[in-house]
Amino acid sequence: MKKIVKSIKIIKKEIIKNSKGDILKYLNKKDDIYQRFGEIYFSEVKKNKTKGWNFHKKNTCILSVPLGSVNFKIFNPKTNKLIQITIGKNNYKLVIIPPGFWFSFKSNKKISLVANFMSSIHSKNEALKKNIINGIKIK
Numbered sequence: 001m002k003k004i005v006k007s008i009k010i011i012k013k014e015i016i017k018n019s020k021g022d023i024l025k026y027l028n029k030k031d032d033i034y035q036r037f038g039e040i041y042f043s044e045v046k047k048n049k050t051k052g053w054n055f056h057k058k059n060t061c062i063l064s065v066p067l068g069s070v071n072f073k074i075f076n077p078k079t080n081k082l083i084q085i086t087i088g089k090n091n092y093k094l095v096i097i098p099p100g101f102w103f104s105f106k107s108n109k110k111i112s113l114v115a116n117f118m119s120s121i122h123s124k125n126e127a128l129k130k131n132i133i134n135g136i137k138i139k
Contacts, residue, residue, distance in 0.1 A: 007098045007100075007101075008074055008083065008095070008096065008097060008098075008101070009033065009094075009095075009096040010085060010093050010094070010095055010096075011033065011093055011094040011096070012092070012093050013025050013026065013064070013092050013093060013094055015089070015092050022089075024064075024066045024089070024092055026064055026066075026094070026115065026117070027062060027094070027117055033062060033094070033096055035060060035119045036119055036120075037117075037119075038059065038118045038119050038120035038121045038122075039118050039120075039121050039122060040115065040116065040117045040118070041115075041116055041118075041122070042113055042114065042115055042116075043105075043113070043114040043116065044111060044112070044113055044114075045068070045070060045105065045106070045107035045111070045112045045113075045114060046107060046110070046111060047107050047108070047109060047110050047111070047112075048106065048107065049106065049107060050104055050105065050106040050138050051104065051105055051106075051114075051138075052073070052102070052103055052104025052105060052129075052138055053075070053102045053103065053104045053129065053130045053131070053132075053133045053136075053138060054102065054103055054104070054127060054128075054129055055100075055101070055102045055103075055127065055128040055129070055130075056097075056099050056100075056118075056126060056127050056128075057099055057100075057126050057127070057128070058099050058119075058120060058126050059099060059118045059119050059120050059122070059126060059127070060096065060097065060098050060099060060118070060119045061096070061097045061103075061116050061117070061118055062094055062095075062096050062116070062117040062118075063087075063094065063095045063096075063097065063105075063114060063115065063116055063117075064087070064092075064093075064094050064095075064114070064115045064117075065087045065088045065089070065092075065112055065113065065114055065115070066089060066092075066113060066115060067088075067089065067111070067112060067113040068088055068089070068107055068108070068109035068110075068111055068112025068113060069086060069087070069088030069089075069090065069091075069107070069108040069109050069112060070086065070087060070088060070105045070106065070107055070108065070112045070114055071084060071085075071086045071105065071106045071108060072084065072085050072086070072087070072095055072103060072104070072105045073103065073104050073105070073106075073136065074095075074097060074101055074102070074103045075101065075102040075103070075133050075134055075136075076100075076101055077100075077101075077102065078100070080134065082134065082136070086108065088108070088109070088112065102130070102133045104133075104136075104138055
């Protein structure tokens, strides 16, 4: 497990090659990063389209990109620092974003799929959404 910023974790995950279609490992309840299950959802993102900025007050998001390639921008409002990471099937990893960070994501392929495992069920009271953070605008 690699920490790229305090609290943000990047974990390389296993891909099991199979002639009928690969198996991409995601999460096991024995994994150190597993907290509790709230919900999992998939977000389809079209090429050069950005979704976000998202902020969770209580939820941890465990993100994966099993299809396509996505550039994540993660902003820490306490330190005013922005980091970027690109993941996808060719660079298959999990990005763990704890509460208190803003993040957005943009597809580099025709269609990408982001899987989000959240520690609690999504709630509009728990999450915030904006179009611009630290001068960076979502298009």
